[in-house]
Amino acid sequence: MTGDAQQPPGRRLSSWTTRRWLRVGVGASLVVLTLLGVTGAWVMGRSQSISNNLTDVRSPSLSTAFRLETALVNQETGIRGYGLTGIPGFLAPYRQGVADQKAHTRSLEELLDGDTARLHDLASVQEAVDRWQETVAEPVAAAPAGTPSSQEAERLANGKAAFDRIRVALENQQERLRADRIQARADLESTITQRNWVFGTIALLIAVLAALVFEGLRRGINRPLELLGSDARIIAAGDFDHPITPTGPADLRQLSGEIESMRRRLLRELAFTEEARLRLDAQAADLQRSNAELEQFAYVASHDLQEPLRKVSSFTQLLQRRYGGQLDERADQYIDFAVDGANRMQILISDLLNFSRVGRVHNAQQSIDLDTVLEETLSALSVAVEETGATITHDPLPSLVADPSQMVMLWQNLLGNAIKFRRPDEIPRIHITAAPEAGLWRFTVTDNGIGIPPEYAEKIFVIFQRLHTKDTYSGSGIGLAMCKKIVEFHGGTISVDPEYRNGTRMTFTLAPEPPQIPGPSATPDAARTEAEQAR
Template identity: 55%
Template sequence: MPPESGSSSLAEPVTGADALPAEETTEPRSGADRPAPGPAAARSRLTTRRWLQIGVGAALAVLAILGVLGVWVLSHEGAVTDQLVDRQSSALVASIRYEGAMLDQETGIRGYGLSGRSDFLDPYNEGRAQEATALRALRTLSVTPRERADLALVTRRAEIWRTRIADPLSTAKGDAVTRLASERAAEGKVEFDALRAAMTAQQRHLTQARADGRADLHTVRTERNAVFLGIAVVILVIAVLVFVGLRRGITMPLERLAADTGQVADGDFGHPITGHGPADLRRLATGVEAMRQRLTEELAFSSEARDQLADQAEDLRRSNAELEQFAYVASHDLQEPLRKVASFSQMLRRRYSEQLDERANQYIDFAIEGANRMQALINDLLQFSRVGRVHEARVDVDLEEVYATTVSTLSLSIEEAGARLSHGPLPTVTGDPGQLGLLLQNLLSNAVKFRSPDRTPEIRVTAERHGDMWHFAVTDNGIGIGPEYAERVFVIFQRLHTREAYPGTGIGLAVCKKIVEFHGGTIGVDPAHEPGARITFTLPAQASEPETAEEDQGLSRSPRP
């Protein structure tokens, strides 16, 4: 078992030179001057694993000895029990059966001798069969010299009685039976009394042997109980020693280490961590102490870094304020010159188009188109920058109402495209109503814009509940999005088509991505959907909503505008 943690070999911390072997910390000595390592030094070098190996090995050795002793006691008890039950008691039973068989024979012979009737020989013949069975058992079970001598005497007396009395009478016929019986009546009585005396002596000896066997069994059982009681006491002592050893050698050093580290964790970074217990626990404490010193140095450095971060955060706040001011300027001051450029260009176009040639009119159209496109880009950039920065308080938003409002807003483009819109049941979520409306507006307008010329546009919006998230899908049968562009379409100003083919600034899906991520969801393109495109996105569900997904109860089509 590990030594007590209070001993000199374990209680004192081992740091610096004390942690090294003696030959590395002292001057070299000759073989005669160098002291031999003592038991305390040997114990101090033992690790937790070595202590456990020694303790477990000793405990297993003791348990093995106790197990062998217990097996021997049980085996001895079993042997004594078998001797009593299988041999001594069986031999006595066989002797009694043998006596009964001889009595049946004597009764049958005597009755046959008095009456001469052959039916009196039936008990005699049955007794002969029973005698043979009992005799075979006795010969098997009689193993001691006395038992063999008793059996030999009984069989000899039985043979004399049978030869002199039973066999002559059983073979006689008619009047010879009664005459022979009267002649040998006295002799028969003497011989059978001698046989009976021999059987009585045999049974007395067998009874005494069985009594001795019972006494031996009682003694063995007493020894067995004592041995198992001793085994239980030894096991209890081993358990106590193991508990005490683990407590003093491992648990208490770990508790002290935990107390030291807890004190450091509570803010006392100058508190030293000392090692106790086996060598590996002391090495662990030394490593933790080195880590504490390193962390103390790092904390001193990180305090400077925090000050720098605070300054940088202040710079970022100031920069954000300037960006907000820039957004305000862009939304008012920059748009005013663009409106003037566009307005005066249009006035030039109306008043002087007849006085200018075709190329000059084309230049004026280019100027008007550029100004309008610049104004659209500025408006879209403002819209993109406001997502997540300028928003209303989060409230419960009924997406059914948002969907209806969005369809009404896009009614003109939907009617021009001849698109058919439908949706499943839409839930109520928590978020910014304006931004969620903008999300649906961008997704539906994209589905209408990028329609296929070969088929009537069909657009459907669905929602399903999975756990604590709503999974939405906006599906169309338009020109679709290739898998290689599944990520690119959500990057700002990324266009897959020319401006002449499909108008726009290329910022709509980037705004959708920012809105969805601001609300704690994700958005992506389903590459497996054909034909057309399917944009999927998720939004957190309200805590009060059931977790079972709502199923579509049929098509709920919005009215054609």
């Protein structure tokens, strides 16, 4: 099965992936936001431009026009007073009014720069002022002080009409400037209203856009992921037959398809594993039954062979004692062979019987002091220790829960091997250590003997495996196999340290409280027979 999600019948699914949807959505959002930003910026710029025009041009222009009118009225008042009285003091307002007129005219020209219509109004005012000043004001001002003449009075009378034209020009100018300011205010208010609408629309569109994005993410990503997670949790809870439903964009559907493919493969693997487990359970049961039968056979065989072998050994020894030296040399040699073979067979059968007993009958686990067990073992090996002059030292040994007789067999085999496999020219030196390690006790038995080649480090624990001939070193080949069985029965492991070169170092572990592994029960007859032999 491929990783592609199955398409529901009657429905054509989009081929767009999550990345493509996100790209398109982000792109469209950016375009909309850009347009909204440009529109908002334009409205803000227009509002600012109208506001600046109102505050910097229209209102100052109208105020300056009023001040220009005041300056001209001051000129007309001063000229009229001087013309009627001839007092020079009346010329001061006129002169100040001329200066103010020029300053206000320049201000208006700067404020109205570029406004042709309003500059034309200012030119009309200036033209009327120039005509009045030229025909009335300047000639009157140039007349000598003193009693006014009839000529100045006539000019003043004629100048009223000229100044009225100035007033008309000023009124027209001020009316248009006032109208411009009113229009600017109206435009500003309209722009502010437009700006409020634009920003309100922007806020609404952003809210709508955010809602669309949220809903799109919920439907396109969150919801499919929630469904996928829900299906995965159902499968993780143990319902492996629950199918994965592909939803969402193409890549999420592909992911769902891949998980579905994994689920189906897992289902096949589980079915195969279950079938294999059933076969293994059956094989384990057969193997356990076979091992139990083999152990029972080894016990029964070794036990039942002891009686006829005892007869053979007894009669061959009797034959050796009674007829030794009475027959020829070859007959004596044959009798020696028979006695030696019977003795070795007895030792082999006894060791095999002890091997079969480990974990079966003698399983009286109790709290024991290994120092005491070691003393019993050394007492049993006292003859070999005395003959070889062996030196055996040890660290303080712990107390633990174990079978006392099996512990004695364990130490007796390990120490017996260390004494037996010694160098011809050296006195055996043996040291025992004990230290806690990862919840277990690790023991070492180190000697200065002949050592064990690394290639035989595993073979020596196989039953009947020997590295030397029986003529070189005696033994049945069961000792280390029995040690391995005892150690494993007490929850540990045993091995040879391959890095030690000056002899042999056996390393093994024991659990403080070994697991209870029930072995096959001995038959009543066999147990009774063992008890009799033990006596």
